[in-house]
Amino acid sequence: CYTRTHYTAEFYQIHSRKLTQSCRVVFLTDLHRREYGQDNCELVQDIRSLAPELILLGGDLVTYGEGSSYDNMLSLCSQLSQIAPGCGVLGNHMRTSCIFWTAIRLWWKSLPPPG
Secondary structure (H helix, E strand, O other), X not given: OOOOOOOOOOOOOOOOOOOOOOOOEEEEOXXXXXXXXXXXXXXXXXXXXXXXXXXXXXXXXXXOOOOOOOHHHHHXXXXXXXXXXXXXXXXXXXXXXXXXXXXXXXXXXXXOOOO
8 A cells, every 4th residue: 555645746838829828737636635734734835836827636635435524625625716716527536526526616616707
């Protein structure tokens, strides 16, 4: 069993004629309910310092069947929604989709109206 106790930041630049302006994106995935600092303060601070315009969630913020409290993930999503709009997908460990969509709804409240 491999337990990750740290995270990494990797930086990429993507160029396309379809992009009319630059956009800074943070892609966050596979946390599996881990916390980086109390209430994920270290992770949130690092993401905030990157000043993203969009945060993408790649899934598996939780591990299905591992305990019953997803408060740390919901708190993380709430904190991230204060930084930038977000969007995400379910991972293979997120079989209880209502947990994921509860977190994503926190972001939808922070999105500006379309148009």
